[in-house]
Amino acid sequence: MKVRSIALIVLIILVISQFAKAENGYDLWLRYKPVTNAILKSRYRSMLDHVFFPAESDRLKVAENELGIGLAGMIGTKLQETTIAQSGLVIATIxxxxxxxxxxxxxxSEKIGAEGYIIKTVNNAGHLTVVLTANSDLGILYGTFHFLRLLQTEKSLTALSIIDYPKTNYRVLDHWDNPTRTVERGYAxxxxxxxHKLPGYIDTRYLDYARxxxxxxxxxxxxNNVNANTQMLTPAYLVKVKALADAFRPYGIKVYLSVKFSSPVELGGLKTADPLNADVKKWWQDKVDEIYGYIPDFGGFLVKANSEGQPGPQTYGRSHADGANMLGDALAAHHGIVMWRAFVYDDKVPDDRAKQAYNEFKPFDGKFNSNVIIQVKNGPIDFQPREPFHPLFGAIPNTAVMLEVQLTQEYLGFSTHLVYEAPLFKECLNADTYTKGKNSTVARILEAKDNPKLITGMAGVANIGTDVNWCGHPFAQANWYCFGRLSWNPEETAADIADDWLRMTFTNDNAFIKQMKAEMLQSRENTVNYMTPLGLHHIMSANGHYGPGPWVDNLGRADWNAVYYHKADTAGIGFDRTHTGSNALGQYSPEVRNYFENLNTCPDEYLLWFHHLAWNYKMRxxxxxxxxxxxxxxxGADSVKHMQQVWNLLQPYxxxxxxxxxxxxxxxxYEEAIRWRDACVLYFQTFSRQAIPAAYPKPEHDLAYYRNLRFPNTPGQGVN
Structure with missing residues (x-):
């Protein structure tokens, strides 16, 4: 009996141990699993057995600790400090x-600036040494993570010559999180x-988030959410924000707050929020000074104004420049910035919604303060599966702009669909605006190469939540990862980033990498195909944007309805944005306008975005x-089935x-791709009045079935 009890206890311990080691995705791409290449592992160990790393500041201690965790996990060694002469790895500022x-x-040294670093293999007194150096502790931190990535992806250390620095200034995650802990468009x-537990309790998850x-x-x-709650500016919450700022500071992360433009009225008791009113200016200046009293390195404000019912300067007959500059003035002495969103549309403007942001911001080019940056979505509508680049890129050359992309998959299947978004982001970054001749790419504009005095940046709407794996889908982590890599260097390729992420997150086995990287790179195109092919857009359900809804026509304003965008009728389908329609193409440079307006050159991918065409129009x-x-x-639906088959083959890895x-x-x-396919084909068939070609299986249900489907309590509809 006693033997049985002991055996049972041992079994329970073994089971618990297995669960403790389970790969649940929490470690993201920082797993630091043992190097599998025996030759490389031996070389790493011999080279990295002694390290020179004087960690004097909190930031350097964070970097040193990360290096220790990485070396212990990957090659089984502990950090052993020694002199520069005896070290195989030297990490210190220049x-x-x-x-x-x-x-x-x-x-x-001048080239890498305050955040860059150098990783170089040198001959140090007769033996190879890797030197990781930078101008600052922050550069050392970033360089340490890059060095660990080299080990994680099993790269040789014998001939390194890396000089790396960020190409943008502000690389920011936007959390659409509410004080209630709901997350608008959050699916994790x-x-x-x-x-509730702040400021007294700092969850280790905050530190892992910062890492x-x-x-x-x-x-x-x-x-906090761009649809801001004024509660965030109260002392009760500022002390909580301070606690997070203190936790993030060693990792080089500043905190920002979304603010409601009407805060002086709602929170301060003023009768107006007019940005030119002296009392309003003073209220904001006092509030900013109060915030910096809590957080000396506070980053600044994000503002959504005069959009979707939010108040703003136009409420008082003022311009976006008036509103942004008033806040910029309040922040300037503290070196804070204003990120002013260009996502504006208004049902009082009887025109193509795609045109409104350009129309409102173009006239004020050069009128914004130097610490104001306009946050522009990748496309002119709203994070659709595919959009042309936003016409504001290149149109306001004397104004700082930052790209806003959405990591959380509001229009890409939430966290149940595998969609690697780097190809989507790169489609925008690589787009040529021709605003200063050929090769005036969005990436070049974001890096301010033609106007270096401007501040630069990228923002990503976060896909992070309390799910154990952070993002709801293991592969959704890649969108967080690729955003960081692309905001650091917009010139990186989607393929290279996917390769690194797969190796760090799963395995270095090339049999796995080759097949899964191909699926990742194709995944966004698959989704476009089964949701919004050929330039269709904004045809999702009104119920939380979940699933298809091309028939939606009964919402409170025209540009919330799917029918506004696809304009299907018996004559054809598509939104005419040429000179014969809304002339949205007139907002682009002549080269871009002519390219998309001419049916001989307009790519199939954007055909129905810019043209209304007959059902019998002959395609290429x-x-x-x-x-x-x-x-x-x-x-599109078949490609998901193929992805399933590939994943099943990769089970051993x-x-x-x-x-x-x-x-x-x-x-x-796959089930949802079929629903998208069948619902849309059946709906558009009512206008084309043509049969589904015989080569394709007929939908299992009729159109009425899909129109009557209801999905209550879909995630992501968080409220303040």
Whole structure:
């Protein structure tokens, strides 16, 4: 009996141990699993057995601790400190690396600035040494994470020559989190900010969040929803914001707050929020001074104004420049910035919604303060699966602009669909605006290469929540990761980033990498095909944007309805944005306008975004428009089935927990892709009045079935 009890206890301990080691996704891309290449592992160990790393500041201690965790996990060694002469790895700022300074090329220190770093293999007194150096502790932190990435992806250390620095100033996650812990457009659980327990309790999750951000160079976080609650500016909450700022500071992360433009009225008791009113200016200045009293390195404000019912300067007959500059003036002495969103549309403007932001901001180019940056979405509508680049890029060359992208998959299937968004982001970044001739890419504009005095940045609407794996879907983590990498360097490729992420998150086995990287790179196009092919957009359900709703026509304003965007009728389908329609193309440079307006050059991907065409219009493929649309819907759904088959073949390379999670989510995605396909094809068939080609299986249900489906309590509809 006693033997049985002991055996049972041992069994329980073993089971618990297995669960403790389970790959549940919490570690993100910072897993630091043992290096599998035996030769490389041996070389790493011999080279990294002694390290010179004088960690004197909190930030350097964070970097040193991360290095210790990484080396212990990957090669099984502990940090052993020694002199520069005896070290295989030297990590220190440039002023502390002694004679090794001679290996740093002239001018490099100036080039890397305050956040960049150098990683170089040198001959140090007869033996190879990796030198990781920077001008600042922050550069050392970023460089340490890059060095660990080299080990994680099993790269050789024998001939390193890396000079890296961020190409943008502000690399910010925007959390649409509410004080209630709900998250607007959040699909990974509740908000990670536990306001009730702050400031007294700092959850270790906050520190792991900061580690993950620092590892990809993200240096700012907006803690609350752009549909802001004035409660966040009260002393009761500012002390909580301070606690988070203190926790994030060693990781190089500043905190920002979204603010409501009417705060002087709602919170301050004033009768107006007119930005030119002296009392309003004083109220904001006093509030800013109060915030900096709590948080000396507070980042600044994010503002959504005069959009979707939010108050703003136009409420008082003032301009966006008036409103943004008033806040900029209040922040200037503290070196804070204003991120003023260009996402504006108003049902009082009887024109194409895609045109409004350009029309409102273009006249004020050069009128904004130097610490104001206009936050522009990648496309002119609203984070659709595919949009052309926003016409404001390049149109306001004397104004600082930052790209806003959405990591949380509001229009890309939430957290049940595998969609790697880097190709979407790169489509915008690589787009040529021609505003200063050929190669005037969005990336070049974001980096302010033609106007270096402007501040620069990128913002990503976060997909992070309380789910154990942070993002709801294991592969959704890649969108957080790729945002950081692209905001650091918009020139990086989607393929290279995917390769690193897969190796760090799953395995370095090339058999796995080759197949899964191909699926990741194709995944966004798959989703466009089964949701919004050929330039269709904004045809999702009105119920939380979940699932198809091309028939939606009964919402409170025209531009909330799907029919406003696809304009399907018996004559054809598509939104005419040429000179014969809304002339939204007139907001682009002549080269871009002519490219999209001419049907001989307009890519199929944007055809129905810019043109209303007959159902029998002959496509490049030889198919009619109707046949081509049906084809895209069917190959989109089929591609998810193919992805499932590939994932099943890769089971030997993935831990059971994450393999089964992804497998189940892919099954959901396939089911939803079929629903998108069938609902849209049946709906548009009522206008084309043509049969679904015989090669394709007929939908299982009729159109009425799909129109009557209801999905109550879909996630992401958080309220303040």
């Amino acid at each position: 002023d502390k690396i002694g004679q090794l300074k001679k290996f740093i090329p002239a001018g490099t 659980g509740f908000s990670i900010w536990n306001w 993950a951000n620092a590892s990809v160079g993200i240096n700012g976080t907006v803690l 493929s030889g198919k009619t428009l109707w046949e081509e649309m049906v084809h895209h819907y069917y190959i 993935v831990d059971p927990e994450r393999f089964n999670e992804v497998k189940q989510l892919m099954a959901i995605q």
